[in-house]
Amino acid sequence: MTAETLPSLIMLTLRSPAEAARALIARNLPMNTRWMALIVAVSLSALMNWVLTRMLAPEVSPEAAAASPMMTLSSQPLLLAAMQFGAVVTTAALMDGVGRVFGGRGNFADALLLVTWIEVMLLVVQILQVVFLMILPPLAALMGLIALVLFVGLTVIFTKTLHGFESTLKVVFGVLMTAIAAVFVLSFIAAAFGVLPGMPNGAMPGAPQP
Structure with missing residues (x-):
């Protein structure tokens, strides 16, 4: 190019x-x-x-x-x-x-x-x-x-x-669903490693506290 x-x-x-x-x-x-x-x-x-x-x-x-x-x-x-x-x-x-x-x-x-x-x-x-x-x-x-x-x-x-x-609508739906799934997975990983604000490492909901 x-x-x-x-x-x-x-x-x-x-x-x-x-x-x-x-x-x-x-x-x-x-x-x-x-x-x-x-x-x-x-x-x-x-x-x-x-x-x-x-x-x-x-x-x-x-x-x-x-x-x-x-x-x-x-x-x-x-x-x-x-x-x-x-x-x-x-x-x-x-x-x-x-x-x-x-x-x-x-x-x-x-x-x-x-x-x-x-x-x-x-x-x-x-x-x-x-x-x-x-x-x-x-x-x-x-x-x-x-x-x-x-x-x-x-x-x-x-x-x-x-x-x-051929269908733009189906592609829009596929992109949207893929984005939602990706955000969910990345959020779960971020929470597991304590990256999310207000959720320190090891403090996921339901996890035993020291």
């Missing part, structure tokens, strides 16, 4: 996400290139999160910043990049695995490429958020909502295109 085609591919994704997904898959990029693209995307995303945190720091009290897991993570870009890397790979594995369970014809390599491209699109939103934060702060807050809509929309359309599904 060259720098010359990057802007046109971004515009194509906004105009016709399904066509953009097919164009990405048709490139047949080597697997090492896909992994490299993911590393670059999550690294830049973590860096932009750090920049946003620095810009917002004067407006947030130290107590509120300390109580916010996102603010804490954003101040550690390497840790955030590693977590985003894991999240993208997990999302790609779910996009591939769950889709094929329901008769899809996709594969992990293409799922990884598409989810990485979603990360790139969200990075574009982050860059715009930084720009708007400097010149028009109210629009910066709106970019968070736009990022959420973009993520959900692209995930659904890319999953449908990857696996050749």
